Amino acid sequence: MKNHGTDGDWDVITGHADDPYQPRVEAVYEDDPATWRAVIGEELWFQFGLYDDAPSSPRTLDEAGERYFDRQLDLAGLPPRAPLGRILDVGFGWGTTLLHMARRYPDCPRIDGVNISGPQTRYTADRLARAGIADRVRLYRCNAKDIELIPDHDPPYDLVVLRGSIGHLTPATLEAATKAISVRTADHAPVVISETLFTIPLDAYRSAIPDEVDRLACGNRKTLAYLMDVLERNSFAVRDLQQLPSAREAVRWLAAVRGRIERHVAAPAPRPFEELRDVADNLSAALRAGTASVYSVIARRLP
Incomplete structure (x- = not known):
């Protein structure tokens, strides 16, 4: 099914089975992108950022977010x-990584993007059209478990990116998505992952704020050991694994976002921003305690 935005198009892929968790994830991203820009930065980078302790350290969320993604692509052996x-x-998300990769790899003829949020997909389609790169980027409103249904199995993917998306997936969806990605990825091609993962058994973790709600649809927590197992069972070998950004950098990013919520979102804040404020507090405590970390994972598809 083809859908049309103000300036751009996208396709809808419907799988053979429903994902009952999908509406919860969709609800997180229903608010106006303008509000999200006020909270996480004009360019809408939404997966932490790298600051480093150097005179050239980025001063904005946009700079830190771009710097983190570029560092991961460099670690994957993929320079501009x-x-x-x-x-x-x-x-x-809102198309930031798609736009960045289209500019970093201008000779790549096809970039596929998958997302289940209608508002994010519409925003991204218009954004890419305005940037003049819609002909190279194909958008699919598609659950991650249905990646196998994306058209054109050839050529396979030379790069797969999952940054912050694994946290929204149920274990069953993650298993299905990883299996499909493995089938459709070229031998030796890198998979670039950024995700918050727990370093202790989940039944031993205690949230700083009582877990009365599933905040930001990230209630399906995952340990580093579990993700490593999923990758290994689907023919991926981890080539680089780092706590990146560092706990200090991740806490700095969370504090900046929390402060922007306080300054720019009128009370009572919409539910996602109330939850994001609580997540900033909870996750900062876990990062300081070492019970969770933000990990950069670079894996490669084995032949």
Whole structure:
């Protein structure tokens, strides 16, 4: 099914089975992108940021977010203008990573983006059209478990990106998505992951704020050990694993976001921003205690 935005298009892929958790994730991203820009930065980077302790350390959320993604792509061995034939971005948000990759890899003829949020997909379609790159980027409103249904199995993907999306997936959806990605990824191609993962058994974790709600649809927590197992069972070998950004940098990013909620979102704040404020407090405590970390994972598809 083809859908049309103000300036851009996207396709809808409907799988064979429903995901009962999908509406909860969709509800997180229903608010006006203008409000999200006020909270996480004009360019809408939404997966932490790198600051580093250096005179050139970024001063804005946008700079820190871009710097983090570029560092991951460098770790994956993909400098600017690397020869890539096809890219997949799972959970592309408001299109920031898609736009960035289209500019970093201008000779890549096809970039596929997957997202289940209608508002985010519409915003991204218009954004890419205004940037003049809609002809190279194909958007699919698609549950991650249905990646196997994306058209054109050839050529396979030379790069797959999952940044912050795994936290929204149920274990069953993560298993299905990883299996599909494995089938559709070229041998030796990198998968770039950024995710908050727990370093202790989940039954031993205690939230700083009582877990009375599933905040930001991230209630399906995952440990680092579990993600490593899922990747290994689907023919991926981890080539680089780091706590990146550091706990201090991640806490700094969360504090900046929390402060922007206080300054720019009128009370009572919409539910996602109330939840984001609580997540900032909860996660900062876990990061300081070492019970959770933000990890950069670079894996490669084994032949």
